[in-house]
Amino acid sequence: MFIPARCTALALTAAATILTGCAATPERDLIPVPPTRTEAAAGLKGAAARCGLDGTEGVQLDAAGTSLTIDTKGPDEASGASTADVKCVLDALEVPSGIQSKMTLTTSTAESREAAWEGRNYSWSYDPSSWFRLTVTQG
Structure with missing residues (x-):
């Protein structure tokens, strides 16, 4: 029986992994494929759905799913999303984390960041x- 070199380490630790996973994976599946515009749009819709934001005050997702805006509730506002909603979407x-840190460090004296x-x-x-x-927009 021939075991590809990339699976040798797995063979030493778990024979089941080789039989069901690595050995059965065609080489072409290892090459990442860039998302299509439809898949990317589903990403914003999917993120909003995973975070339960449908109908949430302060959250707007355009019909095409290419733009998502989250406006959190400030002390002078009657409604808005929570910062936990923002964190959920980003995750x-x-x-x-580098981009998330920049968002966290934004102050009122700073202009809009991108x-x-x-x-x-x-x-x-x-x-x-x-x-x-x-605001997140699909490029």
Whole structure:
């Protein structure tokens, strides 16, 4: 029986893994495929759905699923999303911690900030009366 070199280490630790996983994986499955525009749009819709944001005050997702805006509830506002909603979406979209840290460190004296990652553009701002506002658009 021939075991590919990439599976040798797994063979030493778990024969079942080789039989059901690594040995059965065609080489072409290991090459990442960039998401299509439809898959990317599903990413914003999927993130909003995973976080239970459908109908949440302060959350707007366009019909095409290419733009998501989350406006958190500030002390001078009657309604809005929570900062936990923002965190949930960022985690669902797997936004790197470096970008999330920049968002956390934004102050009211800073102008609107922007970042791009994985084909998405992130724009955010902070104001003491309206708190945090994030817009994610599919690039």
